Amino acid sequence: xxxxxxxxxxxxxxxxxxxxxxxxNPIIEAAAQANIRTIIVRQERTGLHMADAVSRxxxxxxxxxxxxxxxxxxxNAFGGVAQAYGESVPIVVLPAxxxxxxxxxxxxxxxxxxxxxxxxxAEQVTxxxxxxxxxxxxxxxxxxxxxxxxxxEIPVDVFPEEVPEPLTYRATFGTRTAPDPQAVTExxxxxxxxxxxxxxxxxxxxxxRAWQPLRKLAELLEAPVTTSLGGKSAFPEDHPxxxxxxxxxxPKTVHHFLQNGDVIFGIGCSFVTSHFAIPVPRxxxxxxxxxDPSDLNNSVPVDYGLIGDAGLTLEALAGEVxxxxxxxxxxxxxxxxxEIKTVKAEWLAKWMPKLTSDAIPLSPYRVIWDLxxxxxxxxxIITHDAGSPRDQLSPFWETVTxxxxxxxxxxxxxxxxxxxxxxxKLVAPEKLCMNVWGDAAIGMTGMDFETAVRxxxxxxxxxxxxxxxxxxxxxxPVSTEKYRSTDISGNYADMARAFGGYGERVTxxxxxxxxxxxxxxxxxxxxxxxxxxxxxxxxxxxxFR
Ligand SMILES: Cc1ncc(C[n+]2csc(CCOP(=O)(O)OP(=O)(O)O)c2C)c(N)n1
Ligand SMILES: [Mg+2]
Numbered sequence: 001x002x003x004x005x006x007x008x009x010x011x012x013x014x015x016x017x018x019x020x021x022x023x024x025n026p027i028i029e030a031a032a033q034a035n036i037r038t039i040i041v042r043q044e045r046t047g048l049h050m051a052d053a054v055s056r057x058x059x060x061x062x063x064x065x066x067x068x069x070x071x072x073x074x075x076n077a078f079g080g081v082a083q084a085y086g087e088s089v090p091i092v093v094l095p096a097x098x099x100x101x102x103x104x105x106x107x108x109x110x111x112x113x114x115x116x117x118x119x120x121x122a123e124q125v126t127x128x129x130x131x132x133x134x135x136x137x138x139x140x141x142x143x144x145x146x147x148x149x150x151x152x153e154i155p156v157d158v159f160p161e162e163v164p165e166p167l168t169y170r171a172t173f174g175t176r177t178a179p180d181p182q183a184v185t186e187x188x189x190x191x192x193x194x195x196x197x198x199x200x201x202x203x204x205x206x207x208x209r210a211w212q213p214l215r216k217l218a219e220l221l222e223a224p225v226t227t228s229l230g231g232k233s234a235f236p237e238d239h240p241x242x243x244x245x246x247x248x249x250x251p252k253t254v255h256h257f258l259q260n261g262d263v264i265f266g267i268g269c270s271f272v273t274s275h276f277a278i279p280v281p282r283x284x285x286x287x288x289x290x291x292d293p294s295d296l297n298n299s300v301p302v303d304y305g306l307i308g309d310a311g312l313t314l315e316a317l318a319g320e321v322x323x324x325x326x327x328x329x330x331x332x333x334x335x336x337x338x339e340i341k342t343v344k345a346e347w348l349a350k351w352m353p354k355l356t357s358d359a360i361p362l363s364p365y366r367v368i369w370d371l372x373x374x375x376x377x378x379x380x381i382i383t384h385d386a387g388s389p390r391d392q393l394s395p396f397w398e399t400v401t402x403x404x405x406x407x408x409x410x411x412x413x414x415x416x417x418x419x420x421x422x423x424x425k426l427v428a429p430e431k432l433c434m435n436v437w438g439d440a441a442i443g444m445t446g447m448d449f450e451t452a453v454r455x456x457x458x459x460x461x462x463x464x465x466x467x468x469x470x471x472x473x474x475x476x477p478v479s480t481e482k483y484r485s486t487d488i489s490g491n492y493a494d495m496a497r498a499f500g501g502y503g504e505r506v507t508x509x510x511x512x513x514x515x516x517x518x519x520x521x522x523x524x525x526x527x528x529x530x531x532x533x534x535x536x537x538x539x540x541x542x543x544f545r
Contacts, residue, residue: 001163002160003158004029009169011031011036012035019031020048020064020423021041021067024073025095044068047080049445051065051066054091054427057424060143066093067094068095073095074097078114082411088270096154097112120146121151122152123151124155129163132163146291178316179316191265191317192321194223196260197223197264199267200227200265200280202267202290203231204290205234211235216314222331229390230408240333244395247276247395248409249392249395250395264285268289268310270410276408279545286300286302287303287306290307291308355369358509362506362534364535367535372398377399381406382435384417388539389436391541393436415444415445420435422448424459425459438470442490442492446495454500458523461531462531462533463532468487469488493530501528502527506533
């Protein structure tokens with residue numbers, strides 16, 4: 001069979017049922033012939049964001065695959081792969097390459113060379129019979145160890161070559177590593193001896209699907225739990241021990257308990273310094289459990305380290321902690337829960353005027369508050385975007401089910417949210433999938449709303465149009481005043497309608513909830529919807545620095 005047919009057959013055996021792509025690449029035709037649904041985007045970046053969400057929302061049990069052409073396609077895709085690398089997302093990227101006689105000379109874009117620093121695995125296939133081995137390596141890499149993109153570049157003149165038959169390819173598998181038992185014993189001892197431990201859960205808990213073991217350990221220790229943005233929704237945020245999530249902005253409960261804690265236990269997180277992660281206080285005992293040793297002692301010096309899968313780590317720790325406690329409750333639960341309740345109430349009271357504001361233009365906080373109280377949160381997947389919407393949404397959106405919030409911020413490309421929710425909707429069609437973004441963000445990837453319409457992916461986009469890059473106002477006062485450099489413009493509800501979707505512009509506070517209901521109804525009818533809320537240039541967010 002031909003190289004391209006072999007790729008499609010291998011994807012099929014790997015359980016891939018849709019291929020996200022931008023032409024031209026012969027894998028697209030071969031995949032369609034093999035009954036793999038091909039989904040064509042408007043630009044490569046969005047396609048990668050979709051593939052990214054396929055992997056994230058399924059905890060890597062299904063792998064997002066994206067293919068594109070050599071040269072411009074692979075050049076233009078770079079941002080999407082870099083974003084997935086930054087966020088540690090396991091996707092398989094299949095660029096075509098220039099013909100072999102040109103591929104390794106200037107000026108031809110060489111994916112193997114150029115993508116090395118934003119993938120965990122990159123290779124170039126030089127003859128068709130190497131395709132099965134290369135794909136076996138790529139799929140094994142994305143299913144094992146730290147999740148990150150793997151790339152296989154296939155030169156255009158390799159696709160028509162013959163791959164020997166029969167094709168013996170078997171689907172790859174993922175396996176897990178467990179932490180050193182001695183390290184588990186030590187960590188359990190420190191956690192049981194701690195007076196005010198705090199658990200900080202990252203997205204490793206999502207990939208391990210370790211939501212129950214996390215809850216079990218927290219309840220045994222009677223310890224409060226916060227999450228990173230990537231870990232948001234790993235622990236139910238309506239649980240009495242939940243502090244809410246970290247990020248650039250976060251609830252006061254997170255700040256209060258971290259400052260007053262004695263031991264911080266990070267599970268499935270990197271602790272890497274980021275503008276969009278809580279600063280880890282330095283005078284604490286730190287226990288760090290992560291899959292990847294390169295995280296250990298990276299940004300934060302740690303006292304105890306555990307290397308392994310978050311689920312195996314949590315199960316092992318819960319077992320040891322239980323033995324040490326001998327079935328006796330700690331007797332702290334009510335006091336911890338009460339402290340959380342008090343601090344949270346005080347924090348929310350401060351924000352309530354914005355969350356319930358009747359102002360025109362609308363307060364973005366009011367829109368978020370009304371949205372949260374209108375949709376069925378347990379059956380929703382939501383994501384923020386870069387810009388103020390992230391800092392406005394993440395502290396106040398209370399998640400109740402795992403993977404109902406796709407948080408991000410290791411790198412923060414404006415426009416990531418749309419593709420994420422399109423990918424989420426593909427693998428969770430029964431859920432309401434919503435991206436909340438600003439008018440700068442839509443400028444990056446908004447054209448792909450047309451993809452949502454054309455490919456019948458009925459997401460709901462919540463757009464805050466404040467005719468500005470409000471986030472930049474404090475850092476661009478002179479250019480704003482002299483040249484209006486932070487102004488932007490557009491009618492995005494009209495744009496959504498022009499693309500064949502449902503679009504509505506909302507200006508009145510009383511219209512927020514009815515508009516949300518109409519838009520949700522439209523998504524249930526299979527029509528993507530965009531609600532354009534005309535909002536204030538809000539620059540305040542819940543910061544504790
Ligand atoms: C690709 C990319 N370029 C630049 C930035 C830097 N940046 C972050 S937020 C922002 C402006 C956000 O404006 P908008 O989306 O309208 O949200 P607002 O702050 O107005 O609510 C910019 C330029 C980025 N995050 N991503
Ligand atoms: Mg804006």
